[in-house]
Amino acid sequence: MKRLLGRIGFGLSVLVLISPAIMVFLWMLSLSMKTELDNTAFPPVFIPNPVTWDNYAEVFARNDFLLYAWNSVVVSFSATGIALLLGVPAGYGIAKMRAIRLAGLILIARITPGLSYLIPLFLLFQWLGLTGTLWPIIITHLVITLPIVVWVMISFFEGLPAELEEAALVDGATIWQAFRHVAMPLARPGITVACILSFIFSWNNFIFAVVLAGRETRTLPVAVNNMLTFEQISWGPLSAAALLVTAPVLILTLLAQKQIVAGLTAGGVKGA
């Protein structure tokens, strides 16, 4: 009997822990599927009845939502791709050289507030005449993605046994070949982790694009924030847009939770 009570109590505590997360996301879903009348009803209507998809249709119909979605895709993929290209070899080099001070520099990048990069980079991009393109946003996103990739890769390469590469070197391979054909295939799980995390934190980033983006180069978070400023009470479309922005990330988290947990506990990384 006592054990049963203990179990029920434990189950309840799990429920209490996860309910804030569930409730916020479900409320978001509920708001996005109700008519404006139901959304502003008091007491609140919880279960959408009738279910309406008009809010989603409205999001796609206005606001160049697809253009902004495309911008977000381009920015996140480019920033992640470039970060992998530069960061995977760097992580390998730092792990091989045991360059702890270099790794420390990466950590300082992690603790710098995003805003502090913005003033100088904003001036630089103006001077270079890059404003109005996606390049400033992609380049500033490297501030987030590159440290994540390097940090995750250092811990993965450090965990690999050195014997295989050494055998390759003895057989006459160059260090580049040993990296490319021995170490990198072994570190593929690490690359996956780095890729997922850097994509998510780039996709979620708001602060860089809100300053650097023009009308045509907004990313989704900026576009959605603009919707809030211009239509305070239109909750249905607003929730639909918010859900569309965050859905890819939530789905990715559900699919790759093991990799994400591994990566986050490796270095406690997070975007700027």
Place this chain on the structure above:
Amino acid sequence: MTPRRNYARRYVWFVVPAAFAVVATILFPWLFTIYVSAFDWRLGGTREWVGFANYTKLFSDERFGWAMLRTMVYTAMAVVFPLILGLAAALVFNQKFPLRGLARTVFILPMMATPVAVALVWTMMFHPQLGVLNWLLAQIGIPPSMWVYSPDTVIPTLVVVEVWHWTPLVMLLILGGLASLPGDPYEAAKIDGATPLQSFWHITLPLLAPYIVVALIIRTIDALKAFDTIYVITQGGPGSASETINIFLYLQAFAFYNVGYASAVVVVFFAIILALAALLMWTRQRVKQ
């Protein structure tokens, strides 16, 4: 020593491209910020060398002082609550139970969600008349709150969002620590007749201390950096009741185009963050011993 060094040096070229990117996007901004902070620099306007004038202005600027104070209050709350809740959650998720993987994934969803999207939903929930939170309060007999619409409640309300958002990260960091705890001390304590509470207090907490300090460091820095949710939900309002350093900084630079002055704020703010990080790192070394 020499052969080992030469062996290591061959790997320098792996790091050079990334180092170049780091210099361009991270090191250059720091140096240039210090340079700009010595000017009365208007975005798209005049620029005039003023030396340390921006810094002296800073220390007599009341608005900056208030922003600083608010940031400290916000940070203190946004560190303490996630640490306590995250520790509790980690202890729960360290037990084995059915559907644990799914429950843990749901629990970490908030920290992966797009901050702007989340902030929008919270904004709607905080609405004093139509928001769902005041309705929920009414159901348990608590009078409605003005949430982010009153200067008195805006900071604690924003902390609620921050706690919701970032407790999962603390949980993950401490859960990693729990997984690495040795089993022997617990066996010994059980034989000696210790209660679960005693073994938590005398074994688990001391062994977890290094992990808790890491979580403390990360949480402190992230709370100081908080911008997205505050900007989306209140933009520093009502009035300037939620204007933290980051919001102050943003307004100075990109609303008032005062980039020289804003750069001085960046330099001071970053110095504070570095000092705090160093202090916490030092604490971590002490705890480890």
